[in-house]
Amino acid sequence: MAASALGLREIDAFYGDSHILQKVSFALGEGRLLGLLGRNGAGKSTCINVVVGLLPARGGTVEVFGTDITRLPPESIAARGVALVPQGRRVFKSLTVRENLLVAARPPGAGSRHAPWTAETVFGMFPRLAERRHQIAAHLSGGEQQMLAIGRALMANPRVLLMDEPSEGLAPQIVADVMATVRTLKESGLSIVLVEQNPRLVLDIADDIVILNSGRVAVVTTPAGLAREGIDLTQHLGVY
Numbered sequence: 001m002a003a004s005a006l007g008l009r010e011i012d013a014f015y016g017d018s019h020i021l022q023k024v025s026f027a028l029g030e031g032r033l034l035g036l037l038g039r040n041g042a043g044k045s046t047c048i049n050v051v052v053g054l055l056p057a058r059g060g061t062v063e064v065f066g067t068d069i070t071r072l073p074p075e076s077i078a079a080r081g082v083a084l085v086p087q088g089r090r091v092f093k094s095l096t097v098r099e100n101l102l103v104a105a106r107p108p109g110a111g112s113r114h115a116p117w118t119a120e121t122v123f124g125m126f127p128r129l130a131e132r133r134h135q136i137a138a139h140l141s142g143g144e145q146q147m148l149a150i151g152r153a154l155m156a157n158p159r160v161l162l163m164d165e166p167s168e169g170l171a172p173q174i175v176a177d178v179m180a181t182v183r184t185l186k187e188s189g190l191s192i193v194l195v196e197q198n199p200r201l202v203l204d205i206a207d208d209i210v211i212l213n214s215g216r217v218a219v220v221t222t223p224a225g226l227a228r229e230g231i232d233l234t235q236h237l238g239v240y
């Protein structure tokens with residue numbers, strides 16, 4: 001069987017004495033999009049932090065294309081083709097749009113098939129950013145900052161893209177633009193984990209669905225499976 005693009009196996013993670021992730025396991029197939037759902041505080045961002053090496057797991061393993069990356073520092077994990085669009089965007093506010101992209105650039109690693117991303121190809125994808133390339137990021141709208149955060153992740157030429165609530169705090173039309181971008185990236189062959197609180201945003205784009213509840217995997221299914229298995233989303237996700 002082909003190795004997964006990303007696999008978490010029995011991950012335990014703590015903040016201090018708080019046991020946050022409890023034996024979390026799931027796998028992202030190559031070229032697939034996994035919707036990681038769960039209410040606020042369920043542990044979604046903690047999973048992402050473990051994958052990118054910001055929070056060391058106390059137990060379990062993380063593999064990227066069959067290579068164990070569990071004990072690697074963030075820089076080495078990035079070099080293996082894992083990039084993050086962080087929750088809250090986190091662009092460098094005092095740098096220009098173009099500078100934000102250039103400081104995130106990293107050559108493609110082994111196994112990368114896509115033509116390397118450059119500031120110009122990112123601008124081709126996001127014409128709004130091209131128009132604002134010399135403005136500082138602090139002057140961008142929330143939607144433009146989200147596009148920039150996605151562009152920064154692409155500049156690292158990832159094979160696995162982790163997107164942590166990219167729709168958070170954006171107007172519906174901008175959310176639709178962001179989701180269209182996610183779809184384009186998926187069609188380019190990227191393997192994607194899309195973290196969301198709102199299942200409606202992921203059901204028509206995800207191949208696989210994982211629902212976290214209080215730091216545990218509560219459901220592993222597909223969008224069709226959610227309906228077929230009669231899974232009560234309100235129970236797992238609250239009101240949405």
Ligand SMILES: Nc1ncnc2c1ncn2[C@@H]1O[C@H](COP(=O)(O)OP(=O)(O)O)[C@@H](O)[C@H]1O
Pocket residue numbers: 015018020038039040041042043044045046047
């Ligand atoms: N830096 C931190 N220190 C201590 N506890 C944290 C920290 N970050 C998150 N938590 C706690 O870990 C749990 C999971 O948080 P998080 O992974 O951010 O949830 P989600 O992304 O699903 O909203 C929550 O109970 C949260 O309060």
Ligand SMILES: [Mg+2]
Pocket residue numbers: 044045046087164165
């Ligand atoms: Mg979060």
